[in-house]
Amino acid sequence: MGCRTNVLHLLSDEAKIRKASPIKTTMKYFTDPNMVFLGAGMPSGDMFPFQNVSFKSVPLDDKGTPVIEGCIDRNVDNLEIENDVPLDLALQYGNSRGQPKLLAFLKEHMSIFHNIASDDWDLITTAGSTQAWDACLRLFCNPGETVLLEDYTYSSSVEAAVAQGLNCVAMEMDSDGIRTDKLEEMLRNWDTETQGPFPKLLYTIPNGHNPTGCTLHEDRKPTLVKLASQYDFVIIEDDPYYFLQMNKYGDPELKMPDDVDEEQWLKENLVDKLGRSLLEWDDFGRVIRLESVSKTFAPGCRLGWAIGPRYLLDHLWNLHEVSMQSTCGFAQTIINGMFQRWGQVGYMRWLLKLRNSYSTKRDFCLSQCQKYLAKSVCTINLPASGMFFMVYLDYRKHPKFSTDFCSDVDLLQEHLYQKFLQSGILMACSSWFRVDPTQKNTLAFRGSYASVDPDKMQRGIELLGSVIQTEFCLN
Amino acid sequence: MGCRTNVLHLLSDEAKIRKASPIKTTMKYFTDPNMVFLGAGMPSGDMFPFQNVSFKSVPLDDKGTPVIEGCIDRNVDNLEIENDVPLDLALQYGNSRGQPKLLAFLKEHMSIFHNIASDDWDLITTAGSTQAWDACLRLFCNPGETVLLEDYTYSSSVEAAVAQGLNCVAMEMDSDGIRTDKLEEMLRNWDTETQGPFPKLLYTIPNGHNPTGCTLHEDRKPTLVKLASQYDFVIIEDDPYYFLQMNKYGDPELKMPDDVDEEQWLKENLVDKLGRSLLEWDDFGRVIRLESVSKTFAPGCRLGWAIGPRYLLDHLWNLHEVSMQSTCGFAQTIINGMFQRWGQVGYMRWLLKLRNSYSTKRDFCLSQCQKYLAKSVCTINLPASGMFFMVYLDYRKHPKFSTDFCSDVDLLQEHLYQKFLQSGILMACSSWFRVDPTQKNTLAFRGSYASVDPDKMQRGIELLGSVIQTEFCLN
Known part of the structure; x- marks a missing residue:
């Protein structure tokens, strides 16, 4: 269904101009033990003032689970867990896509919850979805171009687009999210004279929409992705509330019984009950999904990730390299430390607790x-x-x-x-x-x-x- | 000397359009105990999974100083030190200019090292100077406009500007940095036909310039600031290597004697020996200085700050609110924790150690x-x-x-x-x-x-x- 094409023609002038930095090409020599690496601008790791950072969690649930305590040393030889990211690495330049061990955990996590259609997807860290949305706007839109947004939307998202001189056009919604029938009609009858340039980007908050609280109906999702292919635009799926999909109104808390295979039970009772990402229908490479720990951990972590076609994330990365550089190393190593100690099943239990609490x-x-x-x-x-x-x-x-x-x-x-x-x-x-x-x-x-x-x-x-x-x- | 004017006319179209978010106006009610605050989009602090984070420092110096250990609890009532920032606050939305206790420490630190000319300066946190420079470009420049940079400069800085479609013009340098005489000549004879629009922004790395290693001569600094006023542009002083001003070549390490008043000795032997910031001559409100802990702590902290006229930083803040939102809360609370335990004198001793090491x-x-x-x-x-x-x-x-x-x-x-x-x-x-x-x-x-x-x-x-x-x- 649909041909796989790239969307490089939709990139902004700035993204088209921006090249990978030549100095970045030197990083491949960094781990060569025989190379005297005089070329890099890295400060001395010997002079980082931290020996270690530690964290202590709250109890995972009310099943008597002990709290988790982790200590991340600066030195790779002193790690408690092999998959920890030592401070000397987490706090140095480099790995601007994200720390590889954290990326591996997140990719596995994504694969548990989403059956991503594309076979060439990638994942890079962001400083949270507000940063990522701003970056996506810079990636695709020149001033004067058109972005589609739900008729109400997160105020920062529209403010970012308006300030960049973009033509923000509202899509009609009902209690099931974007009216895809009305959207199709709007696209089919688009009049550049009165409505501005044809849209390049569609922004949606599919779950627990801010501010209306509504959730995009599953039936509309494949239609939305198909429209992106048919009418040649890119979808930014900003989904910070994905794991705040709740139990039915009035239902009791969803409790895991004591004598079950935890992974199996969580798969059937949590994973399979959640709505699908647009990525599941995206054969076309037109969806970038934004996730973050702002609602599953805490907003101040300023840690999120973008998932989508690898070649588009490369362009996002090029922008990150000359702006935020990388996500904060403390956030990465601490949250990775928690993830590695929880494991995927432990994190799912936390997400279940969150679901019940909300x-x-x-x-x-x-x-x-x-x-x-x-x-x-x-x-x-x-x-x-x-x-x-x-x-x-x-x-x-x-x-x-x-x-x-x-x-x-x-x-x-x-x-x-x-x-x-x-x-x-x-x-x-x-x-x-x-x-x-x-x-x-x-x-x-x-x-x-x-x-x-x-x-x-x-x-x-x-x-x-x-x-x-x-x-x-x-x- | 020169009249005090604002430079609002130099703002980019996007900065002029961008307004403070209406939702931000609600934050003033947040601390009112009588208000039921249903309007904010803050997730539940009860569901932040961290009880505390801790850190352990390396020894401050070789004078037998103990290492510093700090533990920052989530709860304000369980803080070790009054000036710590509890996790519940550090990891929540809000305080996007920076955590007030950290800002207060940094302002005091700035006042020790710099005699800032303006009486209406402010300081806000950034995610490091690369992010801050990208933000300053967005703040002042429209595509096609002109930025002045040293003829060699940090590659990311010029790449950021080029990708934004800016006209990057090189300023001649010698071993004492920017040739201000040549710069004056260039500005005086500026020909918009051949050279593009008159420059809006001048970018300089005054100390330990990347890549040349040279340092801007003190005598050229007042001239540079005066030119900004005379020719109506803004200076971005990107000074990450300020505290890597070293001892004279061949001199022995600078050691603090045992029996001295530490603060007084550090003032005379460290503070007074350092070059001055351009802010010291900036009666005109045309300098924004960028600092960061990337070279004094570690780059992965992604924590820096911008210092300059308050009304300009308000515009920078408006951009931050719809992009990075705030600096990472872990970085802020951990680094603030270290600062508060070191105190200003302790931090100066660390900076002395850094100076000697480099x-x-x-x-x-x-x-x-x-x-x-x-x-x-x-x-x-x-x-x-x-x-x-x-x-x-x-x-x-x-x-x-x-x-x-x-x-x-x-x-x-x-x-x-x-x-x-x-x-x-x-x-x-x-x-x-x-x-x-x-x-x-x-x-x-x-x-x-x-x-x-x-x-x-x-x-x-x-x-x-x-x-x-x-x-x-x-x-």
Whole structure:
């Protein structure tokens, strides 16, 4: 289905100009013990001030697992585990695609969770998906060119594109993500006169979409990939919430029984239950997937990875070499140390714990919404993944919408935002996430259940409901 | 002298478009204990898998100082030192300018070493100076605009600019760095027809210049800053080798006596002996200085900082927010932990140790060059700072220069590079660092003494001398 072609013609002017650095060609001699390596600009490893770094984990789960403690020495001869990355290596220049041992673990991890269609895929580390998205924009787009984004999207993603002078075009969504039928229609009827240059890049957050919380339907995924091939564009699949795909609303926590083959059970009960990556349909080499540990470990790690066709990642790497150089060595060696001690099965158990934890939080949040938010004006989506829920309000039912607010949804939104604040609740305005600022047809607020404890959540939603009652004169 | 004006008119189109994110405005409510903070997209800190990270240093010096051990807990209530940054904070979103405690230490450090002229300077963290330079280019330059660089320069710096479609113009240098007289002449006679748009940015590596090893003369610094004001451009002072300013060639190591006031002695014998930053003359707010721990700690930390006018750093911050977001939290909390335990005086002692270590390496390297490299064809500069030395060869004395190599310096260079390699020495070709590729008037190779042990150094330089003997038929 479809012919395998490359997309080099879609690269930006800057990516086309950028070449691998000649000095990089010298690195192949670095491990030659007979070579006197005078040519490199590496500072003396003898003068790195760290003897070692250590880390201690929290318990993996409530099954009495001991905490994990790891100590990574500077010297390769003093490693606790063969697959650790010694500090002398982790903190030196070089390996700018990522430390090989970490890359190997991540590739194996990817292969467990994704049946990648291409046989020439690769994986390189990033400094997190925000950095990677900025880099992908630089890789493909010249100022004035067109990027497709979901009609609401992560505000930083659209801000990055707008500042680069790109033409950001919104794709219609429903509760199952991008309306691929509408997208096909838009592409088929694309008018460069009124809509700008034909799109080069499509950006999607398929799971637990930020801000709407919705998840792209499985049936739409092959269609999306096919459209990329048919209409000649590249898809950036930004999927930080992949492992926050939750249990069904109201279901109990998913617990692993004691007497099972852990790997087998996790395969059937975790891996097989998750949605698929677009990479699974990408025979065409048009998808770059962005993952990160920001939601599975912590955002401050600034460690993520891009997966996609090797030749495209080579171009991404060329950009990294002259910008961020490499992902932080502390993050790489510490997280690799945790991965190697957990192993793939241990990491899957952590991901299961995460799934249960977020499911519980979401369930409680939604139960409070159902209890306190007036159904006559509020619609709440039911997120199947991620950290976010949206409260949609029927602005037409606000008694002063057409008078005090001149039928301007954004004016009413700003008013309500302030009212919420005055009552002690901070919600994010949907307008902050809008790709097309002229489309003022929805009044909604984004909330997150990720890091709010139950007491505060109960109080917050109750207060929210009370402000809405008052504002919409529902008493 | 000169009027204080801002340089907002020099910002790139992208920097002018880029606004602070509206969602960032919510962060001011984050610490309000009465606010139910539903609006932020922060994952649950409860689910960060780390209880703590620890580090152990090497001994600070040979005066019997104990090694430093630090353990940074996730919980602010369990900190060993008040000024540590707990993991829960270091690994969460937020504080994208840098962790406040680290920023405070760095600002104090800057104030010890630099008498900054401006009274409205600020400091924000970067992911190292390569990232910061890329960001500065994005901040000021549109494709086609002009950047001034030293005629040889760090290859990544010119590659970043070239790929962005910039017009890279070489500034003439001598052994004291940029020839400010020639620069003034070039600016005065700038012809946009033949030379491109008038320069917006000047890039300099003032100490231990990469690749030439030379250091900008103190007398030229005020002139350079004055030219920026007079001719309306911004200077990026990339100074990673500042603390690799070495002792005089042949001098013994600089040892702190036992019975002195440490701070006072270090002030007089270290701080006061170092060259000044261009910031010391920058009444005009036209200098951004880039520092990093890549040479004082280790490159893999990917931690640096930019110092300059606050309003310019705000624009840099806006770019960081939609690209790298923040510097890695592990790097920040570990390096802050080391700084806080060392204190400013302890860190100065480390910098003294570094100075002595590099001085010894350089002295040995130069003694070998003097011993083995034929003076009739080789000229060696004497680096006062940094990691690099250059071997200049008189190509006119190569017997086959005009015949086999058609009087092409680069062809001869490639030939010699391969001959060196075959003999087991890797030197970097000067052509890799050339800003203007048409200026083939120098045959030189960059070497580094930073990370080569004495045995290998002796053998390498001896081999180098022997290849040169053979090639130039000096026997």
